[in-house]
Amino acid sequence: MRVILALCLALVVLATAHAESDHVKLRRWTRSQYLELSKHFDTIGREEHRERLSKRNNWNCPKIGILSAFAPETLSSLQVMNASGYVRVLETNGRQFFEGTLRGKQVVISTTGVGMSNAAMTTQMVFELYPSIEYLIFSGIAGGVNPALPIGSVTIPKKWSQYQHNKFINNQVDASIIGEDFPNTFYRYNDTDGKTVKVAYMEPSYKNCGNETLTTNLTYPGFAVPMMVDTLVNASDAFASVTPQQFWFPVDEYLLNATERALPKLPNLTATGFDPINQKNFTLPDVPHAQIGEAGLSASTFLDNADLRAQLFGYFKADAVDMESATVMHVCKSNQKKCIVIRSLSDLAGGQEGTNVILTFTSFAAKNSATVLFSILDEMEVW
Numbered sequence: 255m256r257v258i259l260a261l262c263l264a265l266v267v268l269a270t271a272h273a274e275s276d277h278v279k280l281r282r283w284t285r286s287q288y289l290e291l292s293k294h295f296d297t298i299g300r301e302e303h304r305e306r307l308s309k310r311n312n313w314n315c316p317k318i319g320i321l322s323a324f325a326p327e328t329l330s331s332l333q334v335m336n337a338s339g340y341v342r343v344l345e346t347n348g349r350q351f352f353e354g355t356l357r358g359k360q361v362v363i364s365t366t367g368v369g370m371s372n373a374a375m376t377t378q379m380v381f382e383l384y385p386s387i388e389y390l391i392f393s394g395i396a397g398g399v400n401p402a403l404p405i406g407s408v409t410i411p412k413k414w415s416q417y418q419h420n421k422f423i424n425n426q427v428d429a430s431i432i433g434e435d436f437p438n439t440f441y442r443y444n445d446t447d448g449k450t451v452k453v454a455y456m457e458p459s460y461k462n463c464g465n466e467t468l469t470t471n472l473t474y475p476g477f478a479v480p481m482m483v484d485t486l487v488n489a490s491d492a493f494a495s496v497t498p499q500q501f502w503f504p505v506d507e508y509l510l511n512a513t514e515r516a517l518p519k520l521p522n523l524t525a526t527g528f529d530p531i532n533q534k535n536f537t538l539p540d541v542p543h544a545q546i547g548e549a550g551l552s553a554s555t556f557l558d559n560a561d562l563r564a565q566l567f568g569y570f571k572a573d574a575v576d577m578e579s580a581t582v583m584h585v586c587k588s589n590q591k592k593c594i595v596i597r598s599l600s601d602l603a604g605g606q607e608g609t610n611v612i613l614t615f616t617s618f619a620a621k622n623s624a625t626v627l628f629s630i631l632d633e634m635e636v637w
């Protein structure tokens with residue numbers, strides 16, 4: 255009986271292991287490393303943190319926050335932080351804030367969770383929990399949109415946009431949408447290539463656009479046209495006759511300068527990595543590079559579509575697309591903090607042959623992003 259039971263159990267385990275998705279494989283692999291690391295961490299809760307804050311003693315007020323979207327990205331920094339000394343963890347609201355030292359600087363590291371609302375929530379939290387934070391660096395992986403950049407490349411875009419903060423419009427000229435709230439004019443054309451591609455035209459000089467004029471037609475395989483995002487900075491901005499809005503969120507100039515100084519001194523990025531999905535090492539044909547990019551785009555949509563990828567590069571000259579950065583920049587603007595985003599390409603956002611390779615290259619790409627992060631920290635005159 256026990257033998258049969260054991261056999262059944264073994265079969266169930268085998269079947270489960272076989273059915274385990276690549277996503278679970280990556281998370282399991284990450285978790286085992288995290289458990290090994292976290293043995294060395296001390297944990298406190300919100301109450302103890304409040305007390306600490308009110309007394310303002312016996313702890314170093316960190317000036318730099320470091321965020322990533324999901325665990326494999328955070329792991330690279332945590333491993334280095336663990337190796338450089340004591341780590342304390344504040345646990346609250348289902349999140350962990352790791353306090354410690356990176357490259358001789360007091361920092362707080364946290365994982366936001368994937369997607370725009372998770373990223374916005376955690377960015378606001380890190381500013382509220384650590385009022386001493388002045389700088390925030392987001393480090394992680396992204397889908398490559400610029401065809402010049404292979405997997406593993408790192409980009410630090412100068413500006414970010416929430417490109418799917420959209421209005422969805424009818425496929426016909428509709429005068430009713432031209433008004434106070436929607437000052438844009440859209441002309442839609444029926445493309446006859448049989449692919450139901452529609453064209454939307456955004457007037458280059460529409461009201462509220464400030465100096466950020468869009469000088470090109472935006473083509474979407476549908477009806478979505480980007481809108482600007484309300485950006486509340488001053489107390490009564492919500493009641494302003496024209497709510498402050500912007501399309502692009504530029505990164506901080508001090509941090510961009512630090513990046514410019516860091517890049518020439520950067521150690522070579524690695525072309526070699528471990529693929530936790532297929533449990534084997536790989537070496538990519540080209541050594542990846544890091545560069546400052548023109549633009550990046552974010553939305554709570556995982557992009558794996560060659561046509562939209564090509565359009566996003568064509569119209570926005572974007573290097574990368576992800577699911578967090580632009581909302582992090584938005585929160586930074588309202589909090590008046592200095593922020594920058596480092597993204598390493600784990601996949602080509604649909605530009606690949608066959609299936610998306612993100613899970614194979616997540617951990618590898620995250621390491622290259624962390625390499626650039628460490629070099630930028632070295633260039634900051636902040637402790």
Ligand SMILES: *[C@@H]1O[C@H](CO)[C@@H](O)[C@H](O)[C@H]1NC(C)=O
Binds near residue numbers: 336337
């Ligand atoms: C974490 O740091 C501790 C203390 O320096 C060290 O003993 C341990 O090996 C480190 N763990 C990992 C996984 O790097």
Ligand SMILES: *[C@@H]1O[C@H](CO)[C@@H](O)[C@H](O)[C@H]1NC(C)=O
Binds near residue numbers: 425444450
């Ligand atoms: C495009 O225009 C033609 C001719 O007016 C029409 O038959 C067709 O349904 C239109 N296609 C779309 C996708 O609107």
Ligand SMILES: *[C@@H]1O[C@H](CO)[C@@H](O)[C@H](O)[C@H]1NC(C)=O
Binds near residue numbers: 465
């Ligand atoms: C717009 O451009 C003008 C002239 O170049 C400049 O003076 C102004 O500061 C700019 N405004 C914004 C919001 O960037």
Ligand SMILES: *[C@@H]1O[C@H](CO)[C@@H](O)[C@H](O)[C@H]1NC(C)=O
Binds near residue numbers: 443455469470471
């Ligand atoms: C946008 O598309 C329309 C229709 O094809 C064309 O007339 C116009 O010149 C285009 N504008 C730009 C800025 O490319």
Ligand SMILES: *[C@@H]1O[C@H](CO)[C@@H](O)[C@H](O)[C@H]1NC(C)=O
Binds near residue numbers: 487488498
């Ligand atoms: C906030 O208000 C102050 C004072 O009116 C003004 O100088 C400043 O430009 C405003 N900031 C923004 C971002 O609107």
Ligand SMILES: *[C@@H]1O[C@H](CO)[C@@H](O)[C@H](O)[C@H]1NC(C)=O
Binds near residue numbers: 507
């Ligand atoms: C960034 O570098 C430029 C060029 O060296 C310099 O003019 C500017 O003042 C720097 N900005 C900051 C915020 O350090």
Ligand SMILES: *[C@@H]1O[C@H](CO)[C@@H](O)[C@H](O)[C@H]1NC(C)=O
Binds near residue numbers: 521541
């Ligand atoms: C980086 O790579 C280049 C050529 O690929 C090589 O010449 C150089 O020595 C490498 N630098 C370091 C620090 O490994």
Ligand SMILES: *[C@@H]1O[C@H](CO)[C@@H](O)[C@H](O)[C@H]1NC(C)=O
Binds near residue numbers: 528534535
């Ligand atoms: C991958 O490479 C590392 C470092 O070179 C090595 O220690 C490890 O055994 C290799 N793993 C596999 C599965 O080949």
